Amino acid sequence: MSDAEQTRQNILTVAADEIHHHGFKATSLSSILTRCEISKGALYYHFTSKIELGYAVFEEVYTPMFLDVWQTPLSDEDPIEGLCKFLTAMTDEMACSEVVCGCPLNNLCEEMANVDEGFRLRILCMQEQLNQLIVDALERISDGLRENLAFSQVGYFIVSTLNGATSLSKSSRNKELFQQVIAELCLYIRALKK
Amino acid sequence: MSDAEQTRQNILTVAADEIHHHGFKATSLSSILTRCEISKGALYYHFTSKIELGYAVFEEVYTPMFLDVWQTPLSDEDPIEGLCKFLTAMTDEMACSEVVCGCPLNNLCEEMANVDEGFRLRILCMQEQLNQLIVDALERISDGLRENLAFSQVGYFIVSTLNGATSLSKSSRNKELFQQVIAELCLYIRALKK
DNA sequence: ATAATAACCAACCACTCGGTATGTTGCAAG
DNA sequence: CTTGCAACATACCGAGTGGTTGGTTATTAT
Numbered sequence: 001m002s003d004a005e006q007t008r009q010n011i012l013t014v015a016a017d018e019i020h021h022h023g024f025k026a027t028s029l030s031s032i033l034t035r036c037e038i039s040k041g042a043l044y045y046h047f048t049s050k051i052e053l054g055y056a057v058f059e060e061v062y063t064p065m066f067l068d069v070w071q072t073p074l075s076d077e078d079p080i081e082g083l084c085k086f087l088t089a090m091t092d093e094m095a096c097s098e099v100v101c102g103c104p105l106n107n108l109c110e111e112m113a114n115v116d117e118g119f120r121l122r123i124l125c126m127q128e129q130l131n132q133l134i135v136d137a138l139e140r141i142s143d144g145l146r147e148n149l150a151f152s153q154v155g156y157f158i159v160s161t162l163n164g165a166t167s168l169s170k171s172s173r174n175k176e177l178f179q180q181v182i183a184e185l186c187l188y189i190r191a192l193k194k
Numbered sequence: 195m196s197d198a199e200q201t202r203q204n205i206l207t208v209a210a211d212e213i214h215h216h217g218f219k220a221t222s223l224s225s226i227l228t229r230c231e232i233s234k235g236a237l238y239y240h241f242t243s244k245i246e247l248g249y250a251v252f253e254e255v256y257t258p259m260f261l262d263v264w265q266t267p268l269s270d271e272d273p274i275e276g277l278c279k280f281l282t283a284m285t286d287e288m289a290c291s292e293v294v295c296g297c298p299l300n301n302l303c304e305e306m307a308n309v310d311e312g313f314r315l316r317i318l319c320m321q322e323q324l325n326q327l328i329v330d331a332l333e334r335i336s337d338g339l340r341e342n343l344a345f346s347q348v349g350y351f352i353v354s355t356l357n358g359a360t361s362l363s364k365s366s367r368n369k370e371l372f373q374q375v376i377a378e379l380c381l382y383i384r385a386l387k388k
Numbered sequence: 389a390t391a392a393t394a395a396c397c398a399a400c401c402a403c404t405c406g407g408t409a410t411g412t413t414g415c416a417a418g
Numbered sequence: 419c420t421t422g423c424a425a426c427a428t429a430c431c432g433a434g435t436g437g438t439t440g441g442t443t444a445t446t447a448t
Contacts, residue, residue: 003395004394004395004396007395007396023305025219025220026219028434028435028436029435029436029437030434030435030436038396038397039396039397039398040397040398040436040437040438041395041396041397041398041438041439042395042396042397044437044438045394045395045396046395049436049437050435050436050437102304102308106361107304109361109364109365110296110301110304110305110361110364110365111217111304111305113364113365113366114295114296114364114365114367115216115220120365120367123365123366124365124366127362127365127366150374150377150378152374153374153375153377153378154378156359156362156371156374156375156378157355157374157375157378157379159358159362160355160358160359160361160362160375161351161354161355161358162358163357163358163361163362164353164354164355164356164357164358164359164361165350165354165358167300167303167304167354167357167358167361168321168350168353168354168357170303170304170307170308171303171304171307171308171314171317171318171321172307172317172318172321173308173314177350180344180346180347180350180351181347181350181351181354183347184344184347184348184350184351185351188382191385197425198424198425198426201425201426222404222405222406223405223406223407224404224405224406232426232427233426233427233428234406234407234408234427234428235408235410235411235425235426235427235428236425236426236427238406238407238408239424239425239426240425243406243407244405244406244407
């Protein structure tokens, strides 16, 4: 990797972390510059504006990470159990910082979706991709599921609940609350089976 | 109501609306001053700081409105049906601005809970109150519900899902998505019955 | 050796923000 | 009539923001 590309990646990584911790608007370029030990000119050489940097973080850091994390459990032979294990494992492995800061994508969604169209469209696109992952997994094992299930609806329901649970645990700083909601969500998911 | 109290209430109302639309941090005092047609001195006569104004909005505008809205359907003779009707009615009556801006409390929670302790504690307190409303309603009709239900867990699950659905529809600006999640949520709620 | 370009630096700009200090008005009590 | 306080208004401050600009290296191609 060239020096320039190295610099760019470093900016992306640091920016992703800063945005995760402070939100997009509250993230100041100067804090990124300080942590990267570069000048403002260097940043504006690689990115034309703050918001373009935000888009790049979303597309090149958050999205791949997110889709990859969901892909694994859904590719399981039994995606129902895969999902449940994935969700409960999430509660166990959840670091303190994750409880406090919440999901980076969820945060960006809350903060920027109704403010900036560029963010909104990117978030929307990602949500549809994620929902499609779930729908595909459910269709694959539809023979073993209850009749009359609306797969897309179920997918959005699961994602909504998970987002809500993250939000809840974030504000309460209570890991246990998160675990409770996830436990109830697993009950719901397992009840999808015949 | 005295003139001074009138001024104070006007500030609270306008601030609540501005915070709902732009978030707390992004809400500038100047915009509130302009809409209220008052000076900065007037505002700082009634509130000692921006964050104290935010607390007042939370306690005197958002919280009463929110608890009142939930109390009604949960006081129904059949709170299960009351909740479902309440939720579906919410999707129908949902104005465009509400789809776009989301729930004011949910927004504040996302934005401020992990930034300011004052907000966090107030939000936490309110969430517990809301959950207690649900738990009370469920316990009241526990004879007609499935065995082995964890009422508190169910309460947080419902609230989480609703919050997540609001968040989802906000970013997607798609009312239909919200309706789908709510429809699935009603299926879940009705399945609580024996 | 020279020219060109990529990669970066540092100073600065215009602007907005929350907050404060001081000034002004109107009314009510003495 | 005047004193005093509630209820504002006005002017200003310092800090911080994203963004721009002109200059500086280091490397590479010719």
